Every structure is written in structure tokens, then in C-alpha cells.
Amino acid sequence: MVTPTSHPPIEGVPQVRSFNRLVTERIGALSDEYLARGRPLGASRLLWEVGVAGADVRDLRVRLGLDSGYLSRLLRNLEAEGLIEVVVSPEDRRVRLARLTSKGRMERVVLDRRSDELAESLLAPLSEGQRGRLVAAMAEVERLLTASAAELREVDPADPDVAHCLHEFFGELGRRAARPVTEEDVPTAEDMRAPHGVFVVAYLKGAPIGCAGLKQHDGFAEVKRMWVDAGARGLGLGRRLLDHVEGLARARGIEVLRLDTNEHLTEAIGMYRSAGYEQIPPYSDEPFATHWFEKRLGERGAGDDREGGAAN
Amino acid sequence: MVTPTSHPPIEGVPQVRSFNRLVTERIGALSDEYLARGRPLGASRLLWEVGVAGADVRDLRVRLGLDSGYLSRLLRNLEAEGLIEVVVSPEDRRVRLARLTSKGRMERVVLDRRSDELAESLLAPLSEGQRGRLVAAMAEVERLLTASAAELREVDPADPDVAHCLHEFFGELGRRAARPVTEEDVPTAEDMRAPHGVFVVAYLKGAPIGCAGLKQHDGFAEVKRMWVDAGARGLGLGRRLLDHVEGLARARGIEVLRLDTNEHLTEAIGMYRSAGYEQIPPYSDEPFATHWFEKRLGERGAGDDREGGAAN
């Protein structure tokens, strides 16, 4: 799935390797020590994932990425310890529901405490100032690794994930522009199906968190439905989507990209400008459009050195 | 071993926990995927540790923290794959020496490449600027986690680690002061044995990387032999050692601390001043002493909130 760019060497690889080594050793070893309470670590994780609200077994399987049989066994072990109980779901009697017993809830509290202690054991030896810097640096690493984990995929416009994205997109547009948007106002992405267009969805841990579409016209192509989930902003994902779509357009020999947007989407407008788009007169009559932009795609230049054009 | 401070809640615990979760999942899962080349991960790690120069089995056992029997088995597996060969050491025929065959060296190169690819796969989706920030933040996390992993232990002055520290200390002192120091000039730490003093050594991964001693006199105590290994500077270890020794002194009811130092140890002098030590007239005639300092220990105040006094 991941195709590391091969030719231009990426700066910082040794530092990343060194980080990986240190962090997996230190954090990994400590986690075991703190969290395996006489129980296999997998069971502790499972206990945690069941959570106070309970969860159905199907979800747990997906979340933890476990084999159905294996999970079943783990559940029975926890059940034997009296920490959880598994009952059939009232809605679908094939589905089973795991939830914590009161003993299980107590154990979960203990686990929570142990997690805190693990974190404290890392912070405790440091001075006040060092702690602050460590926490800040960890937050930065976390943000950027999250950004890096986002994956772009070309998706068929009929995919439910596309509908989700468009729904969110128009929902926000309506809110920002203070114009109510009903279900029927939300268009499909059928006009961006295969030969005449592409629809790209950004995923994080399997959930769609952004999108962008490309629609070909005569002599130019149009970038449409640029959206990034509110919870995933600030990760540079919008720019990445745009770069990706531009790469796809370039690969198809397209030389001019256009797009329209709404005056209330200020961050988007800023991003388009900084990506080299210039404002042009209206070329469409989309309901929400207030600003129109255009960019000539030259040869791949500086700043385009990622995502490998049409790859991924 | 680690005793998390219990009462004053430590800031940043949730952030650290979140970081731990993300990093173990993301890096851990990726590591497996990239490095387990059809071989158990442990074997790959071992192959790596044997290294181009070869290593004797005893060292490997310590470095990887493996059981003697288990390691033996792993070695035989690698041997069966034709990746290493194990021969008896010429110096001590009990000891066995593992070294890579040419096939093993090639495999190690592949492993190296895979590690690079792992790192690249994290960096590749990011923009130039994000990469720079990620690498910088990783370096910061690594430095601070290393600092946090350093462990202070009270050690008997006869321990060979103490000799090592003093040797390094006087070596550097001689170099800085441009005055040759012979083996005989290096004193022992016998005057800091149990009831009349303490000697504290800082360890990182089992290796001594710093020290500080406390010697009790009438009416005051003296801090002596403050040293931090050149490779471990900038981690705040000097200050931590000093704080720790002050805590020990306080616990013994000592109210006045003195120390002498040499004009060429400028960082140390800076640290003493910032820790509240004030310059006083000479009180000793140590060969290298050029500056003398004193600090009155009051009640534990701000900035002393770590390491829990005499604990650890």
C-alpha cells in the first residue's frame, strides 16, 4: 500500500530510525510491565476496549484486528475471571454484546491508574521545564504521525464513504454560509466517475476524513468537493489532497485546473492562493460559488516531491 | 524500582498516554511488517545485533536480555539458514563467537534497507516543512526520554563503576586544566562510604554516565566528584544529581552544603550558581580547587519537586 518514494533521498531517516528504536524499546517494555496484570496483555487491551459502555463483539474484532476465534477465546477468559459478561444483542440476535461487570469496571479503573503511573514514571525524573518540553514534543510527534498515517484512495462515487464526505461538506458549507442545506441539496459525485473524473477520499484508521474530486472538461479540469473533517484540520491534509489531485490531473495530460469555492471557506481560499491558484472571473453557476480560481500545471516543480504523482 | 511521585499530580499525563498508544500501535505494527522477513522478529533483531564485526554470545545475551538457552536456539536457527556461523573464541575456549556469513551480511543490508523504508514511509506523506518539524520533535522526545531513563543509585565506593566515574572525571579535569593526571592521582571514594557519606552513580542502560558524592563534616557536608559523561550532557543530569544529593543531605538533617571546583569546569560552575550556591573563601586545599561554594539548605521549596528526597 505504502510506496516510499525511491529516488530523492528523504532527509531525517536516521533520526526517525533512532526514534523508533528508542521508543519501541522504552515504551514497549514499560507498557508490559505496567499493564499486564497477571493476565496476557491482549486480554488487558480487550478489557480496555470493551469500555464502560460495552461494545459488540463485531466492533471489537475490527478495532483490535483480531481473528474471530481468537477473540472469542479471549472473551471467554475474561468472562471466566468474572470481569465481563457477554449477552446477545436485542436488535440482532446473531450479534453478541460484551459489557463489563462491576468487578470488570473496577479492574478497568486499576488499568487506568496503571496507565497514568506509566506516564508518570516517564515524567517524574524530569524537571518542570523538561516535562513541558517533552509533552509538547510528544504532541507534535503525535500530530505529525497522525497526518502521516492518513491515506488517500481513489473511490467509486457510489461508495457510502463518498456520500458521508459530501454530506459533511455541504453541512458545513450551509452552516458557514448561514443557508440551510437539506438532504436533497447534497449532490452525488457521479459526475466524477472513472473516465471523466476521479474522486479521492482520505482515510484515517479506516474512517473517511476528507475528500477531493476531479472532473474533466474540454481544455481544463475542475477540482470539486474539497473537504477535510473538522477533527483532522491542521494536519496539512487539504494541501495533500490538492497536491494529489493535481498529480492525477498532470498524469492525464491536463494543463489547466479550475475550481470554485465559497467566500465563507476562508482557509480553503487561503490554501488555493498559496498553492498557486489565481482568481478568475466566474466560469460556473454553482449555487454556493462566490470565488473562482485557476492554475496552470507546469512541469513538476519544487514542493511537489511527494505522493508520487498518480501513485498510491 | 521506579516510584512515581504520588501526591502532586503531574501535568501532561494524558498527553503522554495518548502518545504511548499512538506510537506503539503505529510504529510497532509497521516495524513488524517491515522487519520480520519471513523469520521471527527476534531472529531479525539478533541478526542485526551480531553486526558486521561479529559478537560473542555472552555479549549478545546481555545486550538483548535473553535467556541463555533461548539465545542458543535462535543462533542455531540462523546458522541453519546459513546466515551466521558460530565458532569458539580463540582467547577463551568456553566463549563462542557469532559472525555473519556473506549471506548473512547481505541479509543484514536488506534489513537495513527495510528500516530505512519504514522511516521513509512515515516521512513520505508529509510536506517538506512537516518532515522537518517531525524530525525535530522526535529528536526532542528521544533526548528527553533518554534523560528520563537515567537512573540514580547509591553505590558502594568500592564498586568498579565508581572507579570508572572517577577515572573519567579526573581525566577530563586534567585535560581541561592542561595538567596531566596519572593513574595514581585519581583518588578513591572511600571517604564517602556509608555512615559518613554517600556516593551516587547515574546509570543509563546499565552503564555509569555520571556521579556525585556527599561527604559529611562537622556542621556541614561537602558535595564532591560531580561528573557527567560527555555523551550524556545536556540532559539535565548534573542538576538532577545535585538535587538528589541535596535531598539526601536534607534527609540527614544537614543544613549547609559546600563544594569546591575548578575554574575550567565552567558549566559546572554555572550550574552551581543557578542552583543557589554562593561563592565563599577557600575552605579546602584540594589540588585542583580554584573556586569554593556554599548553599544553605532551607525547607524544600519550588523546583525541588522531584526524585522524592532520599527515594530511589
Add this chain to the structure above:
DNA sequence: ACCATTCGCTGATGTTAGTCAGAGGATCCA
């Protein structure tokens, strides 16, 4: 009413990781 599918469970089986006791040879020290 039927069939395909979904869901969870069970049994069989395999690999990885790790522990423990002790054998056997080599070395060190008194």
C-alpha cells in the same frame, strides 16, 4: 419458503517467545 450471508463459537493445529534444570567442557584460583 428458500437460499445466501452474517455472526460468533469450537476444535485442531502451529509458531513464537520464553523459562528452568542440568550436562559437559573450559578456565581460574588456591
Add this chain to the structure above:
DNA sequence: TGGATCCTCTGACTAACATCAGCGAATGGT
């Protein structure tokens, strides 16, 4: 020279972490 110690290996064992095939009950679509 004789014990104590060191180093490695073997055999026996265990726990954790899976994978796979198939069963039986429930469900949804036609």
C-alpha cells in the same frame, strides 16, 4: 591438582498469540 566458577548447549516444558475449517443459529432478500 582439585574444586569453584563460567560459558554454552540440550531437553522438557509453558504461555501467548495466533490461523483455519466448519458448525449452528439468526437474518435479509427474493
